[in-house]
Amino acid sequence: MKSSDSSKSVPSRRNLLQALLGSTVLLGGGLLWQRRAYSAEEAVRIPAPAQDLPTSDQTPQRAIFAGGCFWGVQGVFQHVKGVQRAVSGYSGGTANTAAYELVSRGNTNHAESVEVTFDPTQVSYGTLLQIFFSVAHDPTQLNRQGPDVGTQYRSAIFASSPAQLKVAQAYVAQLNAARVYPKTIVTRLEEKPSFYPAEMSHQDYMTENPRNPYIVINDLPKVEGLKRLFPDRYRSEPVLVKKART
Incomplete structure (x- = not known):
């Protein structure tokens, strides 16, 4: 549903889609139709996991999350204290199909x-x-997030270890039991943690394109939600992929 090229421009069809989904549009006969875009207020305050992994291990760990367009998910985690690197990519398929198109x-x-x-x-x-x-996404939307539709935008956790899988399973059960969402969580827990980095044009996209209509409507509010709900975890300076390469 979204497109990107090396210049980070957004095609007119995507601008039209975002106008339809995230703002007021003048329809035939002068009828106004509006769908409210994601806002920081929509970030859900939820309890912390009752089960967690040890925090004494000083070895860097990795976790793989899928929650719609990777621009916003990456942008959120780049602002989290303790995160050393957040890379956009593809998980669940094979290496020969790990390309954006x-x-x-x-x-x-x-x-x-x-x-x-x-x-x-x-x-x-x-x-x-x-x-x-x-904050990063809506786990009750099946195979979509906002304007982006398809299994490539599914909510999923790719567990890097049996321990991660166990904690994630317990947390989904905990949140569903607490009924913190109006609908059931549809996040898939996948045990094959394959990961293939996306093209460089998709890395650090939120930081490099803060005025992109898609980013303004769908992703910047998520960072505001992080800042509001997790002030002790938020850092204003994101950890960037391209900066680490220089």
Whole structure:
């Protein structure tokens, strides 16, 4: 549903889609139709996981999350203290189909995802799960997020270990039992943590394109939600992929 090129321009068809989904539009006969876009107020305050992984291990860990367009998910985790790196990419499919134009067709089994490398002594896996479910996306939307539709935009957690899988399973059960959402969580827990980095044009996209209509409507409010709900976890300076390469 979304498109990108090396210049980060947004095609007119995408601008039209965002206008339809995120703002007021003048229809035939002068009828006004409006759908409210995601806002920081829509970020959900949810309980922390009852189960978590040890935070004493000083070895960097990785977690892979899929929650719609990877631009916004990456942008959120880049602002989390303790995250050392957040890379946009593809998970769930094979290496030969891990390319944006192929994944966008929706038949590769890949999901747009973000690989988060983190210091467990500064931020736990459970806290990352809490941020993922409360701020980064809506876990009750099946195979879509906002204007983006297809299995490539599914909500999923690609567990990097049996321990991560166990914690994630317990947390989904905990949140469903607490009924913190009006609908049941549809997040898939997938045990094959394959990850293939996306093209460089998709890395750090939120930071480099803060005025892009898609980013303004769908993603910047998520960072505001992080700042509001997790002030002790928020950092104003994001950890960037391209900066680390220089």
